[in-house]
Amino acid sequence: MLRRPVLLLTALAGATAVLVAGCAPQDEAGGAAAASTGGSATTTASCSPADLKTLKPGVFTVATSKPAYEPWFSEDDPSNGKGYESAVAYAVAEQLGYSQDQVTWTVADFNAAIAPGPKDFDVDINQFSITDERKQAVDFSTPYYDVAQAVVTESTSPAASVTDLAGLQGLRLGAQVGTTSYTAITDQIKPSQQPSVFNTNDDAVAALKNGQVDAIVVDLPTAFYMAAAQLDAGKVVGQLQTPSGGPTDTFGMVLDKGSPLTACVSRAVDTLREDGTLAELQQQWLDEAAQAPVLK
CATH class of the missing domain: 3.40.190.10 (Periplasmic binding protein-like II)
Structure with a gap:
């Protein structure tokens, strides 16, 4: 109700x-x-x-x-x-x-x-x-x-088995342009290759489905929605936190x-x-x- x-x-x-x-x-x-x-x-x-x-x-x-x-x-x-x-x-x-x-x-x-x-x-x-x-x-x-950023992927992606930040660093990651999700990739995950940038989260989801990226970063509640409703076999890999253990964004x-x-x-x-x-x-x-x- x-x-x-x-x-x-x-x-x-x-x-x-x-x-x-x-x-x-x-x-x-x-x-x-x-x-x-x-x-x-x-x-x-x-x-x-x-x-x-x-x-x-x-x-x-x-x-x-x-x-x-x-x-x-x-x-x-x-x-x-x-x-x-x-x-x-x-x-x-x-x-x-x-x-x-x-x-x-x-x-x-x-x-x-x-x-x-x-x-x-x-x-x-x-x-x-x-x-x-x-x-x-x-x-x-x-x-x-107060929100954490999160990594979402599909069960067939190499990102699905990742359990730590180091495991993400060699993967192809993406996020919406101009967002703190993109900043989280560059500043916290620090991947070995340039992250992909998308105009919208829908574009990012499409790229994930098409195999253009291994995982995308969004805020945590959105990650759960994507995994359940937008991806065929979606999985929330995990959330990112600050070094002090708090949320990454407000x-x-x-x-x-x-x-x-x-x-x-x-x-x-x-x-x-x-x-x-x-x-x-x-x-x-x-x-x-x-x-x-x-x-x-």
């Missing part, structure tokens, strides 16, 4: 009221979230629809790419509230005081969304890893998901550079993290993610 985030509003209302009157959101290191994510320094404005300077007054415009993939979305329909990122987007909107009817969805290309220049959305939610380079061009909310919502909404959106995300809503939604939509072995 679909559990839309609107059902969570009553339980979260008290926390929202406190946050509206509170100070700037804090990141995990205790700094101001707006500053740490490249956002506006304004922290005193009211976080209510009447005061928020959205693209269209009284409307919260959320973007993602098309197709919208599982498990982040469902049925290629971001507006149905199914899938982790769809659910998070509605939960954030509810925190800000917008009803479901006041949320509208639009399509934005992944790379265009993080390029400099004006945006035709208030926020974009599309598995954007927060990086210092991207923060030069856009704002990010505080993180709504996902944040993208906003226009200097957006007046950044601080309020970050407050909403922080509330959802602190009251357990994000953890609940992760368990509902991303519960397979902890099951992949760690590649060292």
Whole structure:
């Protein structure tokens, strides 16, 4: 049964009221979230629809790419509230005081969304890893998901029997262009040959099926979806972690550079993290993610 985030509003209302009157959101290191994510320094404005300077007054415009993939979305329909990122987007909107009817969805290309220049959305939610380079061009909310990168292949590939990073280094690997998945290949796996680059993950899957690459790197939940739904005999080889054992990436919502909404959106995300809503939604939509072995 679909559990839309609107059902969570009553339980979260008290926390929202406190946050509206509170100070700037804090990141995990205790700094101001707006500053740490490249956002506006304004922290005193009211976080209510009447005061928020959205693209269209009284409307919260959320973007993602098309197709919208599982498990982040469902049925290629971001507006149905199914899938982790769809659910998070509605939960954030509810925190800000917008009803479901006041949320509208639009399509934005992944790379265009993080390029400099004006945006035709208030926020974009599309598995954007927060990086210092991207923060030069856009704002990010505080993180709504800590994620590891993962290696996915087919059972007939030489990558299927790999159990460590060294076993991947001599293989043909690939990832979507401009992503932290590609960076994970070059910086963590360090293969002996140049990784292949693809315009989309669908192109990467096609290359894997055709034998052009031995394995591809994507975020962990996407790897499970590919293995189960897009590959004939898919296998998640394992996940990558930082030297300290933590996740390799954090996902944040993208906003226009200097957006007046950044601080309020970050407050909403922080509330959802602190009251357990994000953890609940992760368990509902991303519960397979902890099951992949760690590649060292």
